[in-house]
Amino acid sequence: xxxxxxxxxxxxxxxxxxxxxxxxxxxxxxxxxxxxxxxxxxxxxxxxxxxxxxxxxxxxxxxxxxxxxxxxxxxxxxxxxxxxxxxxxxxxxxxxxxxxxxxxxxxxxxxxxxxxxxxxxxxxxxxxxxxxxxxxxxxxxxxxxxxxxxxxxxxxxxxxxxxxxxxxxxxxxxxxxxxxxxxxxxxxxxxxxxxxxxxxxxxxxxxxxxxxxxxxxxxxxxxxxxxxxxxxxxxxxxxxxxxxxxxxxxxxxxxxxxxxxxxxxxxxxxxxxxxxxxxxxxxxxxxxxxxxxxxxxxxxxxxxxxxxxxxxxxxxxxxxxxxxxxxxxxxxxxxxxxxxxxxxxxxxxxxxxxxxxxxxxxxxxxxxxxxxxxxxxxxxxxxxxxxxxxxxxxxxxxxxxxxxxxxxxxxxxxxxxxxxxxxxxxxxxxxxxxxxxxxxxxxxxxxxxxxxxxxxxxxxxxxxxxx
Ligand code: HEM
Numbered sequence: 001x002x003x004x005x006x007x008x009x010x011x012x013x014x015x016x017x018x019x020x021x022x023x024x025x026x027x028x029x030x031x032x033x034x035x036x037x038x039x040x041x042x043x044x045x046x047x048x049x050x051x052x053x054x055x056x057x058x059x060x061x062x063x064x065x066x067x068x069x070x071x072x073x074x075x076x077x078x079x080x081x082x083x084x085x086x087x088x089x090x091x092x093x094x095x096x097x098x099x100x101x102x103x104x105x106x107x108x109x110x111x112x113x114x115x116x117x118x119x120x121x122x123x124x125x126x127x128x129x130x131x132x133x134x135x136x137x138x139x140x141x142x143x144x145x146x147x148x149x150x151x152x153x154x155x156x157x158x159x160x161x162x163x164x165x166x167x168x169x170x171x172x173x174x175x176x177x178x179x180x181x182x183x184x185x186x187x188x189x190x191x192x193x194x195x196x197x198x199x200x201x202x203x204x205x206x207x208x209x210x211x212x213x214x215x216x217x218x219x220x221x222x223x224x225x226x227x228x229x230x231x232x233x234x235x236x237x238x239x240x241x242x243x244x245x246x247x248x249x250x251x252x253x254x255x256x257x258x259x260x261x262x263x264x265x266x267x268x269x270x271x272x273x274x275x276x277x278x279x280x281x282x283x284x285x286x287x288x289x290x291x292x293x294x295x296x297x298x299x300x301x302x303x304x305x306x307x308x309x310x311x312x313x314x315x316x317x318x319x320x321x322x323x324x325x326x327x328x329x330x331x332x333x334x335x336x337x338x339x340x341x342x343x344x345x346x347x348x349x350x351x352x353x354x355x356x357x358x359x360x361x362x363x364x365x366x367x368x369x370x371x372x373x374x375x376x377x378x379x380x381x382x383x384x385x386x387x388x389x390x391x392x393x394x395x396x397x398x399x400x401x402x403x404x405x406x407x408x409x410x411x412x413x414x415x416x417x418x419x420x421x422x423x424x425x426x427x428x429x430x431x432x433x434x435x436x437x438x439x440x441x442x443x444x445x446x447x448x449x450x451x452x453x454x455x456x457x458x459x460x461x462x463x464x465x466x467x
Pocket of ligand 1: 151316
């Protein structure tokens with residue numbers, strides 16, 4: 001997808017209009033009257049802070065029927081240039097909406113910040129193997145079997161146990177030790193490109209930073225990355241919500257899992273014989289004292305970490321830099337005040353998150369706002385919409401690197417909160433900090449920006465910049 005990146009970017013910074021609106025809960029095609037302001041968790045706080053909620057209009061040029069809006073959100077061409085406005089429209093007409101769209105699993109769809117926070121913390125809403133089954137294809141394939149061992153598809157208590165075993169490798173203190181290495185790597189990447197006056201910021205920079213870091217953290221020799229990248233692409237295309245599993249794709253994703261599994265098994269065996277200072281050695285050590293951590297569990301965890309640990313961060317570095325290039329005043333402010341880097345990172349995460357959605361399933365009947373989410377029903381959190389909720393964020397479509405109190409949904413909340421959040425933050429801070437300081441004249445040709453069609457993992461395929 002190319003060209004109308006300009007429209008997409010305008011959309012990302014779109015200014016809301018004047019008129020106000022009320023919203024509705026809807027079940028299927030029949031809206032159920034419900035004043036959205038009534039349950040607003042933040043209304044009192046906004047009033048106390050003297051903050052006026054930004055009014056977002058009903059857009060005449062967009063559909064008003066909730067499922068029609070949702071269809072457009074999930075259609076890469078249909079949402080182009082309009083994603084944020086579509087999010088606003090859906091939140092305005094039906095903030096809690098039970099969709100009838102079969103291919104999405106007829107989920108309840110949440111677009112408000114407060115509802116998304118509720119869903120992430122509600123114990124009756126869980127993540128399990130149904131999410132993998134929903135991707136389609138052979139339910140007994142090696143791909144599906146390995147995916148179902150990953151912690152993001154496992155509910156408590158097993159999930160709690162796995163997090164407990166793996167967590168020590170990802171605490172802020174552990175991760176902070178990587179900072180000097182990340183910094184050096186980033187400086188070297190910029191050194192090799194500086195004289196060229198141009199690069200593809202995705203391929204030549206944003207992709208390279210998390211890839212090197214996740215390899216170092218896990219213990220993958222960097223020279224092996226070209227092999228792993230092929231398998232990684234095989235897995236990535238399968239978790240794309242717009243993909244239809246063809247026999248060729250089934251074969252690619254199984255090949256990817258075989259490749260990954262064989263490779264990581266050989267590294268596990270090597271570290272068992274000769275431990276090093278890396279995550280594989282640590283997990284092998286943990287395994288000695290834990291009868292419930294098999295090699296298969298470690299392999300699934302390593303694949304998950306490799307996937308989750310580089311694609312998302314690549315997207316954020318690229319989309320974050322793009323957002324800054326689109327907002328020269330904020331960029332200049334950041335250049336002049338590097339002390340704003342941590343806050344700017346949070347604002348960039350809020351502004352255009354790489355993980356736009358998550359799905360949970362009800363493990364029991366759950367009462368919420370006079371409605372019942374029935375056991376087995378799916379709940380879809382639109383993170384990008386929650387991050388732009390005017391009830392939570394004053395002037396939500398404005399990029400403001402000095403914004404206060406940025407509690408975004410980009411890393412999730414609750415039990416499945418992103419395990420790699422500290423690492424991601426560190427990499428983003430170092431990457432954006434170095435780019436803004438060392439390449440002050442950077443410019444982007446918006447016509448050449450390429451977006452991926454996936455909404456779930458929304459990233460860029462190309463971001464050509466010059467200086
Ligand atoms: C900007 C970068 C990143 C973003 C936006 C991001 C976002 C997220 C989100 C939203 C979730 C929760 C998904 C859900 O509830 O459905 C998640 C989970 C997870 N993330 Fe990240 N992530 C990022 C970077 C990383 C990195 C660098 C790693 C590892 C090194 C990582 C590892 C994980 C893991 C293992 C989980 C599953 C946690 C669980 O189920 O308990 N992520 N991430």
